[in-house]
Amino acid sequence: MKKALLLAAAATVALAGQAYARDQIRIVGSSTVYPFTTTVAERFAKAGKFKAPVVESTGTGGGMKLFCAGVGDQHPDLTNASRRMKKSEFGDCVKNGVKDIYEIKVGFDGIAIAQAKNGPKFNLTLGQLFLALAKEVPEGNKDGGKLIANPNRTWKDVDPSFPAAKIEVLGPPPTSGTRDSFNELALEAGCNSFASLKALEKSDAKKHKAVCQGVREDGAYVEAGENDNVIVQKLVANPNAVGVFGFSFLDQNKDRLIGKTVNGVEPTFETISSGKYPIARDMYVYVKKAHMGVVPGIKEFVAEYTSARAMGKRGYLAGKGLVPLPDAEFKKVNESAKTMDNLSM
Numbered sequence: 001m002k003k004a005l006l007l008a009a010a011a012t013v014a015l016a017g018q019a020y021a022r023d024q025i026r027i028v029g030s031s032t033v034y035p036f037t038t039t040v041a042e043r044f045a046k047a048g049k050f051k052a053p054v055v056e057s058t059g060t061g062g063g064m065k066l067f068c069a070g071v072g073d074q075h076p077d078l079t080n081a082s083r084r085m086k087k088s089e090f091g092d093c094v095k096n097g098v099k100d101i102y103e104i105k106v107g108f109d110g111i112a113i114a115q116a117k118n119g120p121k122f123n124l125t126l127g128q129l130f131l132a133l134a135k136e137v138p139e140g141n142k143d144g145g146k147l148i149a150n151p152n153r154t155w156k157d158v159d160p161s162f163p164a165a166k167i168e169v170l171g172p173p174p175t176s177g178t179r180d181s182f183n184e185l186a187l188e189a190g191c192n193s194f195a196s197l198k199a200l201e202k203s204d205a206k207k208h209k210a211v212c213q214g215v216r217e218d219g220a221y222v223e224a225g226e227n228d229n230v231i232v233q234k235l236v237a238n239p240n241a242v243g244v245f246g247f248s249f250l251d252q253n254k255d256r257l258i259g260k261t262v263n264g265v266e267p268t269f270e271t272i273s274s275g276k277y278p279i280a281r282d283m284y285v286y287v288k289k290a291h292m293g294v295v296p297g298i299k300e301f302v303a304e305y306t307s308a309r310a311m312g313k314r315g316y317l318a319g320k321g322l323v324p325l326p327d328a329e330f331k332k333v334n335e336s337a338k339t340m341d342n343l344s345m
Helices: 001-017 034-046 060-067 087-095 128-133 177-191 205-213 228-236 247-251 269-274 297-304 328-339
Strands: 026-029 078-081 101-116 135-137 147-149 169-170 222-223 244-247 257-259 280-287
Touching: 026 034, 026 060, 034 078, 034 297, 060 177, 101 177, 101 228, 101 247, 101 269, 101 297, 101 328, 128 177, 147 269, 169 228, 169 257, 177 205, 177 228, 177 244, 177 280, 222 328, 228 244, 228 247, 228 257, 244 247, 247 257, 280 297, 297 328
Parallel strands: 026 078, 169 222, 169 244
Antiparallel strands: 078 280, 101 244, 101 257, 101 280, 135 147
């Protein structure tokens, strides 16, 4: 028992020694949450009490790997995520000694399907999006048709009323939380609009997931990296292309881009917060509590992030494209930040 206590004390001292060598908060993770966290970091630094946090855009999956790798100076203090932490990721964290984690639900984001303002105009259903991007689709694009390799080369192949423009969709890679959410909320939902494919969910769940979330690899879907700003630039350069990224990037580029209506609903603050827009998701920040009181400023940074002036309805993050939480939910997040109850799964 005495030996165990001595080892625990030594580990604490070692962490303190390491962390004091780093006097800046280090944050990794989602490219979608990155602009919001960066904005908070800038405001936090302007107060002058602590150095500006270092924020890196690594993608949600990449951020989770870094965050969950361990405790100590070489590991990040917080990670951004455009989806909730998976149970498997939580398990990795615990296995590597990252046992005390605080989860902040930051707000909502919609996944916009967007294009340059001077591109061909057409709106989509989730079913049509599935037919454009799935690895396998029903033959003839008809419900009940046998599954074949996606033959649709132009949008006109998906629907005769669409333009004959080549299908070229620029989107996030598999390491991105946006990609995870897009696969589930857009492609799988579109897949399930075909009764024969939805029936697979009961008869063969593994095949259902493979079919409904399998993205074609023949060039129609282009993995454009973790930086959503790059996708925006490529859309402007190629008006026929379509992009997939967080609503905030569409909102910040309204002078150059336009969002496509999906299932008859336009992506806006109101439709995303109300749940009407079909491709909407929650966004999170995770805090490594073992680093609090060791790396300077973590508690104060969390207090700034969860304040009404930041993520409230009239907060400065709304000006950056964040869709705020409803009042009651925001109040819960704001209150929980004072105690930072641990995440459990």
